[in-house]
Structures are given as C-alpha cells and as structure tokens.
Amino acid sequence: MQGNLKEIDTRSILQLIEMGQRTGVLFVEIDRSDNGKKFHAGHALGSNASSTSCPQSWFLFFLNGQITYASNDGHLSALSDYLRHYRINVHLEDRQIAPLESSKIPEYDYIWVLLQQNIINPLQARTIIQNLISETLFDLLSLHDGHFIFKSYSTLTPLLSAWEITPLVAKITVQLQEWKQLYPFIQSPDRFPVLADMIQLQSSLPRNTLKKLQLWADGKTSLRQLSRYLNRSILTVAKAMYPYVQQGWVKFVSSVTNNDIVEAQNSKQELEVNCKSRVVCIDGEREIAEGIESTLRQQGYEAIALSDPVAALSQVFQLKPNLVICNSTMLPLDGYEICKMLRNSKTFQFLPIVLLVDAREHHSAMKAKIMGATDCLTTPFGNTELLKLVERYMNYSVIGDSDRGTTLVDPIQYGVKNNITESASP
Incomplete structure (x- = not known):
C-alpha cells in the first residue's frame, strides 16, 4: 500500500491498518524543498516545516493492527530529551551497543539497552515509547500532503507493549483542534520561544514565574523539546506559553540566531x-x-x-513590588480601597496582595476577597506567621484559588502543577 496523502489522509490509512490487523511499518515523507510548494505540513508543523531543503520523515510500526513504536526520522535526540525528564544523563552516541536482531532502529535498540542495564525501568520505557507515538501522530494527522508507503515488516522484538489506534487518534485529533485555536500566535512545535518584552514581564509577573519563563524561553529550546523535558503533550506546553505570546511578551522564532541567544542571555542578566x-x-x-x-x-x-x-498608592507603581502587605483599616484610604485600585491596573492584576484584618471583624475576609485580595492575615500575628505567609506568596503559583480569592494567574506553573509532572526539570 502506497500513495499520496492528497488521495488518502493519515487517519484513513491508520483505520485500514487497524481494520486489517496488519503487521508492518508505515513510512511517511514530505519534501520541504522549493519553499514547501510541493508539500506542506499544516498548522502543527507551521512554516518551519519548509525552512530547510531536506525531506522530513516519520515511521510507525504495527503488530496485528496495533501501534508498537513510532518516531520522527529515528534520531537519538528525541530519546535524549525524554531521558532528561527522568534526570538520566546518558550520552547515547558514546555508548556502544549491539543492535537487536530484528531491529534496525537505533533509537529502539538504545531503549532496550537502557532497560537491560537498569538505567530506566519498564514503566519509563513504555512512557517514552507512548510519547514518541503521540508526538509522531500529532505531526502526521496534521499533514495535508506527502508520500506514504506501508510494507509488511517482522515484529519488533523484544516487544514492550502495543497501543490501540482508534483511542490514540481520537485523543490527538482533539489536541489538533485545540492547537489551531492558538494560531497565528503559535504555529509550529519546532519553533523556539524567546523573551520579547522584559519590562512588561518584570512589571506584570511574580518573580518565580518570570524565572521559570526565562528558563524555558531561552531561544535555544524548541516547544517540542520542552514538551519532552516536561513529559507532557505539545499542546499542554503551548497553552501554558500562549498567554505570554498573546501579550507580546514572548515570541517564537523559526530558527535560533546569535541575536536571539544574546537577547536571551541579556534578559537573564537583567532578570538577576x-x-x-x-x-x-x-x-x-x-x-x-x-x-x-x-x-x-x-x-x-x-x-x-x-x-x-x-x-x-503612587509609590507602589514606582517600586513594582513582588508582594504588597496592607492594613485594611487606615484613613483616609483603607486597605480595601487600595487593593481595589491596584487590581484596576493591568500592571497589578496578578500581584499578590495580603490584607491585615482584625480578627474581630467577621466579614473582613469576605470583603477582602471581593476587593481582589490574594489572602488575609489576622491581627495580632507573630513573626512566624508573617514569614510563612511571605514565603508562600514569593513562590505563589496557583490559578483561580477561589477559596482564597486570588486573582493571580501563572500559566507556566499551572501547567507544571496540574498538567505537567512536578518532577520535570532540565
């Protein structure tokens, strides 16, 4: 079975493989020469797909109509990125391995060698393979054109696991529908995020959020690599970045230039x-x-x-603090009014604001919440309570905590805590 994706799309090809319970390998290739006039790759690959002259290829292995393995070009870089999530620092290229008898896929061979040497465990290996499959399907299901060929192929052995096609395709299809909603701000997972407006970032985001954003948007790490480091889907990481890109605080570049790297380095120095x-x-x-x-x-x-x-009130605008602690009972302007005025400013929409309230005033906490306060500290209080609260909000990273009335939004940290494993770090 072979042909062009203009004649039969990837979804239909996968359905035929599943229905026929076929065993073999599907190879797909797009020609990125001629500025992409011959083939192009839709929203998921974006304009970056035609930025080089070499073809791009994917392959998927099947056993009785189920997917057993998939990858993009079979390069070791993807495996290295996923290992980084598990804090496994192995120079794969420097390791001598004996290829498996039935496999001519170095990436697959390395996974099994790492398993045999107890560098990774079976769960980690399955997760890596499933992520490679999902990443490959994310690309292939967005293709509008390209050549494909399906050939019978002996089963990859040893075999770790197999996945049903229909649930995976359904999941990735939903992701691609949501991905299109990010266009034109985010177009390709192979582009590199860089900081574009340090002044606005410093004045609008909590310190730790800014440090985390600066870590990822270094101009040297693509969105695809970030998703591997964090062990999450490309869509999840893109949606975490999206608010900053939409504001113009972060931009995506199709290739890394020296200027981009210098700008990222300068931003880091300015941040520190x-x-x-x-x-x-x-x-x-x-x-x-x-x-x-x-x-x-x-x-x-x-x-x-x-x-x-x-x-x-005016001094706060000049000082641009990371946290404001304000007494609720003052004249001629009380803390509730100050809080409300700060929240009306775009600059301080996400600023943690803590109001000092009298424990005898039973409705003070509710009023503080209505005015937009992040939290309250009842008086009298001790140094331990104060320091614990300040430390909490210097590292504050929750979205929409209605129980505390916060209005702080931190999409990057939200992604890490709710959709991205907390252990993920480069």
Missing part, C-alpha cells in the same frame, strides 16, 4: 539584577509598618515600609 524579592508594607501606624519591614529584611527580603496610604 532587577528581579528582587521586594515587599511593600503599607500601614497607617508607622511602628507596625517598620516592624514588618525589619522582620523581613532580617530574612533577606527587600522590604519597604510606607505609612501614608495615599502617597503609598
């Missing part, structure tokens, strides 16, 4: 210099504000005490 753990304490009673300031400074925070609530 300017992004301090700055806390502004606003309290009409100077002694209380200065007491909080002194406690926090002893712990290494850059704390600033302000006792005039009216003047403090």
